[in-house]
Amino acid sequence: MESPATDGQTEPGVATWKVELFVSVLLLLFGALIAWKSWELGAGWRDDGPGAGYFPFYIGLLLCLASAVITVRTFMTGARDDRVFASHAQLRQVLTVLVPSLLFVVLAQFLGLYVASFLFIAAFMVWVGHYRWVRSLLVSLGVAVVAFLMFEVWFKVPLFKGTLDPLRFLGF
Numbered sequence: 001m002e003s004p005a006t007d008g009q010t011e012p013g014v015a016t017w018k019v020e021l022f023v024s025v026l027l028l029l030f031g032a033l034i035a036w037k038s039w040e041l042g043a044g045w046r047d048d049g050p051g052a053g054y055f056p057f058y059i060g061l062l063l064c065l066a067s068a069v070i071t072v073r074t075f076m077t078g079a080r081d082d083r084v085f086a087s088h089a090q091l092r093q094v095l096t097v098l099v100p101s102l103l104f105v106v107l108a109q110f111l112g113l114y115v116a117s118f119l120f121i122a123a124f125m126v127w128v129g130h131y132r133w134v135r136s137l138l139v140s141l142g143v144a145v146v147a148f149l150m151f152e153v154w155f156k157v158p159l160f161k162g163t164l165d166p167l168r169f170l171g172f
Helices: 016-042 054-076 088-127 133-154
Strands: 002-004 010-015 084-087
Touching: 010 016, 010 088, 016 054, 016 084, 084 088, 088 133
Parallel strands: none
Antiparallel strands: 002 010, 010 084
């Protein structure tokens, strides 16, 4: 979608109404998931008071209702907001941070927070910061070691080690 930029030139980007529609549908699905899982947990009223899923169920329903209203309004109104929400260059900057962050979350599930943080910091320093590999590896290793010592050794608060637990040889 193209829209006039403030300087009179056309700036390619994503229209605001498309972003509103995408986010409202995403929140509608998220609200439905919350309501469904809360119902499974027990969203009714019990002898001793509300079930564990009572309040989350209604929060999920409210989220669904609000999202449905925005979705229907976006489809039904003839006056759509065609202004550019974000240019392609701006979206590229957001994705530069979002994609590695999502990859970090996935890696953390398998490798744990310490190893995933080490990889995330090193890759981010090289890819976005344009640092050399040696400096990136040293800094990320330093951060991971300090975090490990701080949480595991000094505070005695174990952080998630991942399903593969690559650091089990350390005995923590």
